[in-house]
Amino acid sequence: MVARRGAAYAAGMREARDLSPPSPGFSLLAVAALLAFTGFTLWVCLQHGVLGFVPLVRGEAWVLQMMLDLIIALVVALRWVISDARRRGHSPWPFAVATVLLGSIGVLAYLAWRGVAGRRRAEA
Helix, strand or coil: CHHHHHHHHHHHHHHHHHHCCCCHHHHHHHHHHHHHHHHHHHHHHHHHCCCCCHHHHHHCHHHHHHHHHHHHHHHHHHHHHHHHHHHCCCCCHHHHHHHHHHCHHHHHHHHHHHHHHHHHHHHC
């Protein structure tokens, strides 16, 4: 009986911690990374085109390996984004679509938004 209450308490604390907003420093870092990486991505796309990476993937095994690694990491991150947003009562789909179309920018956007939305929720 005591063990059950202890486990329930620990699960409740874990859930409460999971729904708390990230620290202001983490939110600021997510926004900075989002802005810097989005700017860099725009610059690369303007220099080489949106599909400029395709010849590299075809010609180099290491580039293909890195692309596959990125896809695997994005699938894992996307799964977390969807479950975290649902647990918080928000729609994950804008960020899911952004992740599929823009890669890491979608995940960074979710992290930045999560910090801002979490602060607003905590203040309300």
